[in-house]
Amino acid sequence: MDIDLSGEKLKSLHISSLDEEEDDEEVQNDDVEDEVSDEDDEEEDQVPMTLGFVEKPKNPWTLLRQYFPSKAGGTPVYAPLPEESTFHRTFFIFMCPSMTCLLRDQHEQWKRHPETPSRSVKVFRCQLPRVNSFYSSEAPAEDGTEQPLTAGAASNSLWPEYEITNEDEGEPDEEMTNDDGSASSLISRSRTDGSFGKLQTYFKGNGENRSWASFQERISLAPDQVLRYSGSGEAKPLWPVSSGRPSKLDIPKCNYCGGTRGFEFQVLPQLLYFFHVKDSEDSLDWATIVVYTCEASCEGGVGYKEEFAWVQLASQSISHR
Template identity: 45%
Template sequence: MSRQNYQTGDSSVENLRRTLRITSLDDDDDEEDESPPNNTTNLINRMDEEDEDDEEDEEDEMAVTIGFVEKPKHDWSLLPHLFPSKAGGFPAWLDPVNLPSGSSTVCGICGDPLQFLLQVYAPLFEKKSTFHRTLFVFMCPSMKCLLQDQHEQWKRPSDNPSRSVKVYRCQLPRSNPFYSSEPPKHNGTVKPSEVKAALCSWCGTWKGCSVCGNCKTARYCSEKHQAAHWHKGHNNECRKLAIDPQNSSSSPGKIASNSIWPQFEIVDEDEPEVDTMSENGGYATALASVSHVDEGFNSLIHSFEADADKKSSATFQERVSRFPEQVIRYCWSTRAKPLWPMSSGRPSETDVPKCRYCGGPRCFELQILSKLLYYFGVKNDVNSLDWSTIVIYTCEASCDEGVVYKEEFAWVQLPSQTSATVG
C-alpha cells in the first residue's frame, strides 16, 4: 500500500499480501429458514452455526495494513511522481492524461461532479502491468445521495444502479511515458512531468473539457462548476484576463472552490496480530434464551437479528479501538474480509458484481472508516455526510482490459440499515 514498496521492490511484497479475515459472522448466511414458524429448531441450529463460524474466523484471523492521516511534511510530498496515498484535496492522478470523463465523473443520483475522497497507492509486483497501481475513491458530499446510493447498491449490474460513490483503479508498468523507472527521490529536487491533462479551475479534480469563452484561460469539467466559479468572482478576473492574459491575481494551479476536503497524507503500518478475543471481544450476551422460545418465534427472530448486529458491532469496536485514529484498512488477498460494524446490510457474494472489463470475480481490498470525516471537519448534524464503513471490491486479477481508469465496486454500510433495503 505504501509508496515505500516502490523503493524496496520485491522484498515488500509480503506486506502487500498480508491477509484479513476479521468479521465474526459468516457472509453467506443469508438463506431464509423455510421451516414452519412454530418450530424453533432451525433457529437454534443457525445460532450454533454462527458460533462455529466465529470459531473458524478466530482461527483464520490475519493481519491487515491500517492507514492514518497526517499533514504532509512538505508541499511536494503529495505530487504524482512520488506515488502518494492521500485523502482530501484533489487527486494525484497516476495516469495524468487519460482521466475518467463524462458520466464517470458525476454522481449518478444528483448529477453533480463527484468530490475526491482519497487514493491509495497499492502496487502488485507479480504482474508487470501493476508495478504502479492506485485506487481512487470519489463521492458526492450529499447525505441524501448517499442514502439513495445505499439502496441502489443492491441492484444487479443489468439494472444499471445509480451510485454516489465511485472507485477507479489505474495501473502502469515500470516503464511508462510518465515516470522514471528508477525510484523517486523524496527530497523535493525532482519536478513532476509537464505531460498532463488540463484540470477544472474550480475543483482541480476532473479534466477541464470546456474553456471559458471570454478569457480562454479558465477550464471546467462541467457547467455547474463554471457557474460556481463565475458567481465567486471569476467574472471580474475574466475581464482582466481578456485584456491582459498575464495580469492574473490567481496563482497558477490554484483551485477556486473552498468546499474541497482538507488534504492529508495517508501513512500506514501493519496492524499487530490480534490475540484471540474471549467471548468475541467481551460480548457475552446470549443470542437467545431457549427457556423463552414459547414467547413467539417472530420476537425470537428479531432478537437474533438485533443481537447479531450487537455482536458484530462489539467485535468491530474492540478491533478498531486498539488504534482509534485509523481511517482505512487495507489487504490484498482473495481470502480477505472487511471488518463489518454491523451484521445486517452486508453483501453476499452475488451482490458484488463481476469485473465489468474481464468478467472475473472481485475481492475485498480496501475499507474506509468514518473516522476520516472527523479529520475532514464534517459536522455531526442530522443531514451531514456519515457512514459506518465503505468497502471497496476490486478485480481479483487486476485486469488490463478496457479503459485506463477502470471502475471498481464500493459497498456502503450506513450507521443504521438492514438487508431489507433492497431497491
C-alpha cells in the same frame, strides 16, 4: 511508513469529495432482506491486515502526484502487485459529500442490475508498468523543487489533505509503547479479565449488538485507523453490523474481463472525524465502505477502470444506550 507487500511498497491512497448537484428530495432507506454469503456470517479470520492512519505531512510537496503518495483528501490506495503491468497501481475513491445522495444510491445498491449505477461513491483503478509514457522510471528528486503539474484543482470543496501511513495490524508504534514494552493504549487479545466475553454473553441473541461489540473490540487495537487493506485475497471485511452486508451475488463481475471481484480494502468512519464533517442532518456518514476489485487486476489498455464499492450505512448501526 511504507509496508512491503509482495516485494513492492504500499504507498498511496487518494480519497476525494465528488462535487455534484443535489436534489432536495428526501429518500428513505428501504430495508432489503437478502441472503448473505456464509463467509460474511463467520467472524473475520485473522488474516494479516495493513492498517492506514492519517497525519499531516511534514512537507506538503511530498503529496504531489509524481511522488505517488498515499493520501486522503486534497486534490486522490497505492497497491502495487508483483506483475510488471501493475508496477504503479493506484485506487482513487471519490464521493459526494451529501448524505441525501448517498441515501438515494442505497436503493440502487441493492438491485442486482441497477438502472442507475451508484454515483455517490466511485472507485477507479489505474495501473502502469514501470516503463511507461507518463512517468520516468527514475524516482523524482525529493527536495521539494518539483512544482504542481496544474495551477489548481477544479473542485471548490476539498477535504483537508493528509498523508496515509501504514502499519501491520497488531504491531503498535514504538511511541505508543511503555518502557516495559507493553502498549498501554491497546487492548490485548489475551486479556484475562473476561470482560469482552461477558459483553458477548450480554448481547447474545442480538446480532446487531454482538456485531458492533466485535467490531469495537477489533478496532480498539488501533482506534485511529481509517483504512484496512489486504492483498492476500483471503481476508474478509470487518463489518460494524450484521445487516446491510452484500451477498456474493451482490458483488458484480469485473466490467472489463468478466472475472471475479474480491475484497481488497475498506474505509472506516474514523476518516469523517479527520475530514471535520459537521454533525448536521445532511452530513455524510457511513459505517464502512468496502471496495471489491478485479482479482486478476486485468489490464485492457491504458486508462481508469471502475471497481465496485459497497456502502454500509451508519444508520444501520445499533443505537447507543
